[in-house]
Amino acid sequence: MNFDIEKFKVHGEPLIYGAMISIALASIGIVVGLTVFKKWGWLWREWLTTVDHKRIGVMYILAALLMLFRGGIDALMMRLQTAAPEMKFLDAQHYNEVFTTHGLIMILFMAMPFIIGLMNVVVPLQIGARDVAFPRLNAVSFWLFFFGAMLLNISFVIGGSPDAGWSAYFPLASLEFSPTVGNNYYSLALQISGIGTLMTGVNFIVTILKMRAPGMKLMRMPMFTWSVLITNVIIVFAFPVLTVALALMMFDRLFGSQFFTMANGGMDMLWANLFWVWGHPEVYIVILPAFGIYSEIIATFSRKNLYGYTSMVASMLIISLLSFVVWAHHFYTMGQGVMVNSFFSISTMAIAVPTGVKIFNWLFTLRKGRISFTTPMLYSLAFIPIFTIGGVTGVMLAMASADYQYHNTMFLVAHFHYVLIPGAVFAVIAGFHYWFPKVFGFRLNERLGKHAFWWIIISFNVAFFPLFILGLMGMTRRMYTYSAETGFGPLNMISFAGALGLAIGFVILVYNIYWSTRYMPRDESGDPWDARTLEWATKSPIPEYNFAVVPNVKSRDPLWAMKYDKQPLFEDKITKIHMPSNTGKPFILGVVFFFLGFFLVFSMWIPAIVAGVGVLIVLAAMSFDRDHGFYIPADKVIKTEKKLGGGTV
Amino acid sequence: MKVDTSKPLEYSTQENSNRIFGFWVFLGAEIALFATLFTVFFVLVNRFAEGPSGSELFEVGPLLAETFLLLTSSFTIGLAVHAMRHQYKRAMLVFFGITLLMGLGFLGIEISEFVTYVHEGATLQTSGFLSSLFVLLGTHGAHVTFGFLWGAAIMIQLMREGINPATANKSFIFSLYWHFLDVVWIFIFSFVYLKGLM
Amino acid sequence: MMKQLFPIRHVIGYIASLVLSAAALAVIYGDFSHAANIVILSVTALIQASLQLFLFMHIGESADTKKELYINLAYALFVGLVTIFGTLYIFVWGWYS
Numbered sequence: 044m045n046f047d048i049e050k051f052k053v054h055g056e057p058l059i060y061g062a063m064i065s066i067a068l069a070s071i072g073i074v075v076g077l078t079v080f081k082k083w084g085w086l087w088r089e090w091l092t093t094v095d096h097k098r099i100g101v102m103y104i105l106a107a108l109l110m111l112f113r114g115g116i117d118a119l120m121m122r123l124q125t126a127a128p129e130m131k132f133l134d135a136q137h138y139n140e141v142f143t144t145h146g147l148i149m150i151l152f153m154a155m156p157f158i159i160g161l162m163n164v165v166v167p168l169q170i171g172a173r174d175v176a177f178p179r180l181n182a183v184s185f186w187l188f189f190f191g192a193m194l195l196n197i198s199f200v201i202g203g204s205p206d207a208g209w210s211a212y213f214p215l216a217s218l219e220f221s222p223t224v225g226n227n228y229y230s231l232a233l234q235i236s237g238i239g240t241l242m243t244g245v246n247f248i249v250t251i252l253k254m255r256a257p258g259m260k261l262m263r264m265p266m267f268t269w270s271v272l273i274t275n276v277i278i279v280f281a282f283p284v285l286t287v288a289l290a291l292m293m294f295d296r297l298f299g300s301q302f303f304t305m306a307n308g309g310m311d312m313l314w315a316n317l318f319w320v321w322g323h324p325e326v327y328i329v330i331l332p333a334f335g336i337y338s339e340i341i342a343t344f345s346r347k348n349l350y351g352y353t354s355m356v357a358s359m360l361i362i363s364l365l366s367f368v369v370w371a372h373h374f375y376t377m378g379q380g381v382m383v384n385s386f387f388s389i390s391t392m393a394i395a396v397p398t399g400v401k402i403f404n405w406l407f408t409l410r411k412g413r414i415s416f417t418t419p420m421l422y423s424l425a426f427i428p429i430f431t432i433g434g435v436t437g438v439m440l441a442m443a444s445a446d447y448q449y450h451n452t453m454f455l456v457a458h459f460h461y462v463l464i465p466g467a468v469f470a471v472i473a474g475f476h477y478w479f480p481k482v483f484g485f486r487l488n489e490r491l492g493k494h495a496f497w498w499i500i501i502s503f504n505v506a507f508f509p510l511f512i513l514g515l516m517g518m519t520r521r522m523y524t525y526s527a528e529t530g531f532g533p534l535n536m537i538s539f540a541g542a543l544g545l546a547i548g549f550v551i552l553v554y555n556i557y558w559s560t561r562y563m564p565r566d567e568s569g570d571p572w573d574a575r576t577l578e579w580a581t582k583s584p585i586p587e588y589n590f591a592v593v594p595n596v597k598s599r600d601p602l603w604a605m606k607y608d609k610q611p612l613f614e615d616k617i618t619k620i621h622m623p624s625n626t627g628k629p630f631i632l633g634v635v636f637f638f639l640g641f642f643l644v645f646s647m648w649i650p651a652i653v654a655g656v657g658v659l660i661v662l663a664a665m666s667f668d669r670d671h672g673f674y675i676p677a678d679k680v681i682k683t684e685k686k687l688g689g690g691t692v
Numbered sequence: 693m694k695v696d697t698s699k700p701l702e703y704s705t706q707e708n709s710n711r712i713f714g715f716w717v718f719l720g721a722e723i724a725l726f727a728t729l730f731t732v733f734f735v736l737v738n739r740f741a742e743g744p745s746g747s748e749l750f751e752v753g754p755l756l757a758e759t760f761l762l763l764t765s766s767f768t769i770g771l772a773v774h775a776m777r778h779q780y781k782r783a784m785l786v787f788f789g790i791t792l793l794m795g796l797g798f799l800g801i802e803i804s805e806f807v808t809y810v811h812e813g814a815t816l817q818t819s820g821f822l823s824s825l826f827v828l829l830g831t832h833g834a835h836v837t838f839g840f841l842w843g844a845a846i847m848i849q850l851m852r853e854g855i856n857p858a859t860a861n862k863s864f865i866f867s868l869y870w871h872f873l874d875v876v877w878i879f880i881f882s883f884v885y886l887k888g889l890m
Numbered sequence: 891m892m893k894q895l896f897p898i899r900h901v902i903g904y905i906a907s908l909v910l911s912a913a914a915l916a917v918i919y920g921d922f923s924h925a926a927n928i929v930i931l932s933v934t935a936l937i938q939a940s941l942q943l944f945l946f947m948h949i950g951e952s953a954d955t956k957k958e959l960y961i962n963l964a965y966a967l968f969v970g971l972v973t974i975f976g977t978l979y980i981f982v983w984g985w986y987s
Contacts, residue, residue, distance in 0.1 A: 176710045241721060249714040252958055253706075279717060280969040283725035291732065291827065300816045300823035301741070302732065308739030308820030313732065316980060320728070320973055367972050371980055383984035659841065666845050669858065703952060713955045720966035727970030731977045752918070759911055767904040770946040774897055783895055871942045878938045882914055882931040889918045890927050 050224065050645060051201050058120075058137070063200045092625040094178035096163045097482060097585055099185045103160030104475070106189060108553070110153040113196065115549060117145035119542055122506070126539035128527040138523035139206035140225065144199070146209025151233065152192040154329045154463070157471040159188075159243055162271045162332060165478055166247065168578035168585065169265045171256025171594045176249040178623040179665070184239040184246065186633030191236025194640045198228035202644065205229035208521065210318055211292070213303035213311040218296050224644050230293040231640040237285050244278030247271060256577070258596035262356070265576040266342075266349055270335025273359045274328050277366060281324035288317035297646060312377055319370040327366040329463065331359055333470030334401055337423045340477055341405050343574045344420040345412025348600055351404040358397035365394045375443045376450050384443035391441035398434060402427060417572070418492030422473035425500045426465040433461030436511070451521075454514025460507045472499075472552070480571045484584040485563040491555035495548050502544025509534035509541075567688055575600035580612060582687035588620045588675060591684050617680050623672045632661045700777055702864035704857050715865045719872050726876050729828045733884065736820035743818035746825070746888025749809060755885050758801050759877070765794035766874035769867045776863055781855055785847065788863070791870065792843045795836050802833050825884065832880060835873050842866060903945035910934045910941075 077083050090098060120141050124133045133141065167175055175181050198204045205225040207216035216226045251272045255264070264272075292314070294300040301309040342349040349355065371379065371387040405427060414420070436458040440446055449455055480486045518531050525531050570579040580602045581590050592613040594601065604610040639654035703709045737746070772787035806826070809815075816826045846862045853859055914934040917927040943949050949959055 176714065245714050245717045245721070248717050249710050253710050253713060253955075276965065279721045280724045280965060283721045284728045284973065287725060287728040287732070290831075291823075294816070294823065294827060298816060300827070301818070301820045302736070302823050302827075304820075306741070307818070308736065308741040308743075309823070310735060310739070310820060310981070312981070313735055313977075316977055317728065317732070320977070364968070367969055368976065370976075378986050379980045380984045380986040383980050386979075386984075663841075663845055666842070666862070667849065709952065709955070712952070713958065716949075716955075716959050717962055720962045723963075723966035724969050724973070727973050731974045734974065734978060735981050752915075756911075760908075763904070763907050763911065766907075766942065766946060767900060770900050770903075771895065771897075774900065775895060778894055780895070868947055871946045875939045875942050878911075878935050878942075881911065882935040886914055886917050886931060887928075890924070 092627045100160045100163030103156045107157035114148040122539040122542040140204035154467045158332045172254040182629035184243040187239030188236045190633040190637035195232035213314040227644040230289045234289045241282045244275040247275040266338035267335035274331045285321040319373040323370040324366045330466040336470045336474040340423045347412045350407035358400045361397045375446045388443045419473040419477040422469045429465040452514035453510040457510035487559045495551040498548030502541045506541025509538045575603040619674045701860040708861040733824040736824040739820035741819035761794045761798045765791045769870045773867045
């Protein structure tokens with residue numbers, strides 16, 4: 044092993060030194076804070092070792108919010124660098140790193156964990172379960188995700204970030220053309236968090252299929268739960284492809300194999316192919332749950348049941364299958380024949396049909412509804428037209444021959460931001476506002492929420508609509524600067540202004556969390572929105588056992604039926620409740636995986652082997668564990684229920 | 693914990709039957725994983741660069757020995773589960789042990805094959821074909837290795853605790869895993885080796 | 891005792907898998923066309939995989955998850971086959987030339 048401190052250093056850039064200092068200060072701040080306030084034990088007992096799906100969900104969402112700001116700062120830097128011709132804010136290398144990590148973080152470490160966080164909080168409640176099927180595995184999933192994300196984030200200050208785009212196409216991402224450790228981080232950080240995601244997929248499929256309350260038939264499940272079920276099916280079958288692709292990338296970069304090389308019989312295009320075999324289903328992994336969130340919110344605030352329930356489910360099932368047969372539309376220009384492009388062109392356009400069905404179902408749900416314009420509802424209403432623009436430009440891009448013109452231009456960038464921001468970001472923000480009172484027992488302030496909404500919605504269009512035009516003018520994506528003669532300057536400046544507006548919107552959103560925590564009154568009802576589904580039938584904040592009595596479901600909107608049709612929901616007596624006990628092993632496993640990844644990034648073989656053995660030891664310790672959990676006695680449950688007050692039991 | 697006595701021990705609690713179902717779902721993911729590795733292999737199978745081709749490299753003798761060992765071990769782990777359902781602890785442990793030893797034998801042959809390949813100048817770095825061959829076989833071999841360690845851990849628990857809902861459940865899930873590795877091997881046997889030798 | 895330790899279904903399945911493996915060797919020792927060889931390999935491999943699945947893994951034994959297991963398997967095969975044949979379609983059969 045040749046130990047070379049130079050490999051770890053990142054040079055130049057005052058920005059990087061700034062990042063180093065801020066990371067160091069933040070870490071010291073956290074450590075000092077925890078010590079001064081004597082919170083280490085609390086942190087360990089209540090959070091790091093928890094197996095409670097609600098707490099795990101909250102941690103996912105916290106991590107996602109942090110990553111939203113990290114990715115958002117990347118975005119601001121990019122927009123600033125391109126705001127005017129010949130800007131000198133970032134150099135080319137730094138710009139490459141920034142757009143790469145922006146994409147990676149926003150998709151994999153912001154959108155994904157935000158959605159997984161919401162499903163953790165909501166799904167067991169919506170199906171009337173006490174927890175997920177495998178609570179400990181759930182903790183493993185979270186810590187693998189978390190430490191994968193941390194591994195990617197330290198790349199910026201130790202050794203250098205990945206810089207070959209979030210799709211890391213070969214041969215650019217090969218050792219020959221990207222000699223820094225950046226793409227080693229890419230392969231290992233994504234691998235570790237990807238394993239966590241795969242485990243989440245297994246966990247939620249079993250949870251939804253096997254843990255539903257009595258009477259909750261499949262076709263009585265809330266639409267969000269349906270969307271999560273289908274999403275997790277896609278996760279389980281798409282993520283292994285990424286696992287393989289990343290492993291091969293690691294072999295190419297660390298062990299000199301010839302998968303994606305240009306010589307010796309490798310095939311660089313195979314990477315693009317594998318990446319998108321996973322990558323296209325991934326798009327639906329982040330968008331389908333969003334469809335579920337909107338379905339809940341639109342039904343609740345229209346005070347109607349969801350229009351076209353069966354066709355909603357059917358269209359998601361069709362999308363889940365179609366999402367696996369469209370991937371080549373990401374590389375129409377790579378050299379495959381006319382028939383191939385025609386096939387993928389048609390299959391891509393076909394996806395617009397079930398998506399259109401969903402749009403019309405939402406519109407029909409709104410029709411003649413008594414609509415209340417709350418913050419989550421505003422996001423949902425804004426989603427429909429904006430997402431439709433994204434969808435229609437998607438059909439434009441789907442036409443293979445036309446795509447030769449649009450390919451890799453800003454038009455594409457505009458398109459996928461018009462799909463992913465309303466389709467994922469607005470949805471998780473809407474879901475965040477909607478379910479916040481359930482988790483914390485008070486609502487977010489509506490006035491601040493609406494301020495943030497208008498800033499975000501208007502600035503979004505200001506930031507991204509000009510990119511459509513820039514793309515048609517010929518500006519390609521990922522160019523770090525341009526000359527004044529191109530005429531790209533003014534529209535890019537407008538886009539930068541939009542990006543600033545978005546930043547203001549998100550700052551207001553976070554300020555709202557702070558303000559509401561201090562001043563908002565406690566919600567005693569447990570059902571502040573007069574909603575329809577089971578999660579609102581228990582107390583807020585949710586007691587650790589979720590439901591004192593397991594509900595008996597008799598219809599599609601059980602809470603609504605209980606409130607307005609006097610249909611009894613909780614018929615049994617309170618008895619003792621079985622709970623899983625906390626464990627520190629998932630956290631330790633995450634830490635060990637982090638070191639394994641780190642040592643592999645720097646080709647430090649002996650420490651890597653030690654860490655690998657460490658992984659096996661932790662797994663063995665988990666296998667030998669015999670913990671059967673514990674019971675909460677009935678009188679303690681009754682006491683908790685009384686203390687939380689209100690509610691319906 | 694509620695124990696349902698009408699079902700086999702390994703399914704007897706809700707948690708146990710969830711685990712079995714969850715593991716089947718995981719095996720679905722494993723199918724996608726190996727399908728991807730086969731995809732890579734089929735795309736690169738004729739890209740030999742300066743290195744040898746499959747027909748120059750593969751030998752029938754060790755191949756048949758590996759196949760025989762894995763098929764037999766899949767049979768014996770099936771017998772172990774059968775014995776477990778009849779509460780024959782000794783017989784179960786014997787079959788379980790034979791399974792793991794055969795897995796070890798398989799690994800021994802596979803490793804010696806790899807060593808031979810490397811001595812003949814066929815390494816991971818030689819060609820696209822060889823990279824995909826080594827990684828496809830290596831992933832299967834790594835699964836067998838992990839299976840050996842995992843199975844050994846379960847055997848220790850069986851010896852300590854006997855056949856109870858927890859150990860029965862683990863053993864059953866392990867048997868699913870082991871049979872699955874046999875299925876993967878059948879496809880490697882047919883579409884990597886035999887097709888290469890054709 | 892022997893009958894209980896060696897159930898007939900398992901023994902038949904085991905012998906069948908050995909026979910099928912031997913039969914697959916026809917592709918190297920026999921004298922068939924390339925297409926016929928591929929058919930032989932596919933058929934023997936598929937039967938063997940089914941033997942494992944139905945006789946050894948008891949995929950159909952648990953009534954309350956039977957349907958889900960078959961759907962799961964079908965989905966996995968769909969994704970796996972689409973990945974394999976879709977990729978070959980892109981890079982081999984459908985490549986622009």
